[in-house]
Amino acid sequence: MMAANEEILHHTSPVIIYSTTSDGQQTVRARRLAKHTLPWRAFGYEFRACMNPDCNPPPYQMHVKGKTNRFRVACSKCGWKSAKLELKSYEPHVYQVNPVASPLLFWHSYPASPGLQNLFVDASRKPSSRMAGPESDSDMDISVDEAEE
Numbered sequence: 001m002m003a004a005n006e007e008i009l010h011h012t013s014p015v016i017i018y019s020t021t022s023d024g025q026q027t028v029r030a031r032r033l034a035k036h037t038l039p040w041r042a043f044g045y046e047f048r049a050c051m052n053p054d055c056n057p058p059p060y061q062m063h064v065k066g067k068t069n070r071f072r073v074a075c076s077k078c079g080w081k082s083a084k085l086e087l088k089s090y091e092p093h094v095y096q097v098n099p100v101a102s103p104l105l106f107w108h109s110y111p112a113s114p115g116l117q118n119l120f121v122d123a124s125r126k127p128s129s130r131m132a133g134p135e136s137d138s139d140m141d142i143s144v145d146e147a148e149e
């Protein structure tokens, strides 16, 4: 139903509570279904975590920048820009509902896990797969990407 009526997800993100039973053990889970909507909500989530631990930007100073399929968050309070992520699942934090039928729909834990909140910060810390040293080339990637926007 949500996949056929994505417009409603511009205004709200429903939380789905369900239970699973495994080995006789019942577990109740909560998931938020949300739509990837730039420039406000990457993967349907309003990211607020800045790489600078002293920054604590208010929500209106964190922006999602880039294209629908490849984007980053940027903090206008301190100037930090994250590494870019792609429009796909980043398990176990973000799951794409259906990459073919509903590529902009995602679900994630509710309430948001620390791993979800820090998804862009953690992605920015990890060295690029092309370079193993501490001097990652991600800064160069970001400055090259800057020209695209």
Ligand SMILES: [Zn+2]
Pocket: 050, 051, 052, 055, 056, 057, 075, 076, 077, 078, 079, 080
């Ligand atoms: Zn900041």
